[in-house]
Amino acid sequence: MKNLYKYTGIALAFLGTVLTTSCETDSAYEDEPASIAAIAVANPAFTTLEAAAVLGDVAVTLSNSNAGDPSGDFTVFAPTDDAFARLGLEETTLGVLQQPFLKNTLLYHVSNGNLLSSSINDGGTASSLLGPTRRFINRDGTLYINGSEILATDISASNGTVHVIDKVMIASGANVVETALALQSASVFKNPRLTYLVEAVVYAELAEALSNPAASFTVFAPTDQAFINLGTALGLTFTQPSDIRQLDKDLVTAVLLNHVFADVSAGKFTSELNAGTYDALGSDDITLGAFTDGVLSVSGSGNAAPANMVIPDVQTTNGIVHVIDQVLLPNL
Template sequence: MKNLYILKYTLISIITISFLYSCETASSYEDELPSIANIAVSNADFSTLETAAVAGGVVGDLSNSNPDDPSGAYTVFAPTNGAFARLGLNSETLGVLQKSFLKNTLLYHVSNGNLKGSSISNGGSSISALAVDRRFITRGNDTYINGSKILATDVMASNGTVHVIDKVMIASGADIVQTAIALQTAKVFTNPELTYLVEAVIYAELVDALTASNGSSSFTVFAPTDKAFVELGVALGLTFEKPADIRQLPKETVQKVLLNHVIANDGKFTSELNAGTVTTLSGDDLTLGAFTNGTLTVTGVGNGGNVANMGIPDVQTTNGIVHVIDRVLLPNL
C-alpha cells in the first residue's frame, strides 16, 4: 500500500513538471517567432517588400502586435521579389511610386486577425486594412486572392500569419476614371502612363458612363498606355505628340474605340477570365488568350490578329477592375 502511495504521488509530480515544462516551452517558442517585419528582413525573396515597408512607413506596425484586433495579430499577403519585378520594381526602383500610394498598396495586403490557410476558400473574401474587400478564387489546383496566386500559406510570426503571393495587389480607392486620372497626374507612378486615355475619355464624353457602375454591374476595363496610343497614331498616319492630338479623330470614332475596351461583367480579375470571346460596350467582340502566368492577351476584331499584353493587371477600383495593356483594341470601324 505504501508503495502504491509513493508511486501515485511520483506520477502526479512527473505529470505536473511535464505540464509546466510544456507550457514554458510553448511560450518560449511563441516568443522566439520572428515578427512579420522580421520575416521580410530575414528572407532574401522579400527584400523588395522590406524596402517597400520601410519607404511606406509600415515597418513599425508590422513589428508589433496589432492594436486594432483582440488577438493582436495581422494577416499579410506578402509579394515576393518576383511579384514586384512584374511591375518593373525592385529595391532600387521603388522611387517611381508616390509614397502615399506605396503605403496604401502595402496596407491593401494586410488584414486584422489570423486568417489561416485552412479558412481560405473559393468565393470567400477578406477585408483589407484599407477597408476594401479582396476575394478568393480557385482556378484548377491553385487559389488566388484577386488576381494573385497564393504560393504558400501559414508562415507563422509572433504577431500574425504570412501568406506568400506572386503578384502585387493594387486598389486605387477610386472609380475607373479617377484611377486613370491618378496615373495621369502622377499620384501613383511618378511617370504618368495613361494621359492619352484620360484625354480620350474626356473628349468622347464618357466620363459619366465610366464613373458610375452599370446598374448593379461593374466593369472590366482594358486601359491602353500612352505608348499604345502613340503607336495607334503612327498606324493611322497621324502624329500623336501630346494627348490633345487624339482629337484629330472624330469624336464618334474615339467613343467606339474606347467602348471597345469595356465589358459590363461585374469586374473580373485575371484569375476569373477565360480564353474565348467577350462582347464589349461597342457591340464588337474581344478575343482573350489563354490564362498564362497570371495574365491573358487581348485582341480586338480590328487589330489584324495583333495581340495586346497586360502590363499592370488586376487594379481594383470602386466600380470595376482595370487591366493596363500595351495596345489599343480596335473595333470594326
C-alpha cells in the same frame, strides 16, 4: 489546391528564418517566432517588400502587435521580389511610385487577425487595412486572392500569419475614371501612364457613364505609349494627349467602348477570366487568350497581334482595370 505549395522552398526559407531569429534571442523566448517584418527582412525572396515597407512607412507597424485587433495579430499576403518585378519594380526603383500610393498598396495586402489557409475558400472574402475587400478564387485547384496566386501559406510570425503571393495587389479606392485620373496625374507613378486614355474618355464624353457607382466594369486601359503607337499606325503624330482630338469623335467613342465589359464578364480579375470571345460595350468582339502566368492576352478584331497586360487586376469601386500595351481596334 494543387499549386498551393509549389513554392515550398519559400515556406521552408521562412521557417529557417523563424528558427534562426529565435535562436538569437534569450533562451526564455527561443520558441517564439520572429515578427512579420523581421521575417521579411531576413528572407532573400523579399528584398523589395522589405524596402517598400520602409519607404511606405509600414515596417514599424508590422514589427509590433496589432493594436487594432483583439488577437494582436495581422495577416499579410506578401508579394515576392518576382511579383514586384512584374510591375518593373525592384528595391532600387520603388522611387517611381508616390509614397502615399505605396503605403496604401501595402496596407491592401494586410488584414486584421489571423486568417489561416483552412479558412480561405472559393468565393470567400477578406477585408484589408486599406478598406477594400479582397476575394478568393479557386481556379482549377489553385487558390488566388484577387488575381494573385497564393504560393505558400500559414507562415507563423509572432504577430500573425504570412501567405506568399505572386503578384502585387492594387486597389485605388476610387471609381474607374478617378483611377485613370490618378494614373494620369502622377498620384500613383511619378511618370503618368494614362494621360491619353483620360483625354480620350473626356473627348468621347464617357466619363459620367464609367463613373456610375451602381455599375461593374472590366476595363482594358491602354497606356500612353499604346495611343502614341496608334497615332503612328494611322499616319498621325501624337506628342500630347490633346492630339487624340485629331481623330473623329465617333470613332474614338466606338474604340473606347470596345475596351469595356459590362455583362457577365464585368468586374473580373484575371483569375476569373477565360480564353474566348466576349461582347464589349461597343460593336466589336474582344478576344481573350489563354490564362497563362496570371495574365491573359487581349485583342480586338482589328489588332494584328494581341495586347499584353502591363498592370493587371487594379480594383476600383465599380470594377476591375487591366492596363494593356495596345489600343483594341475594331475592323476599321
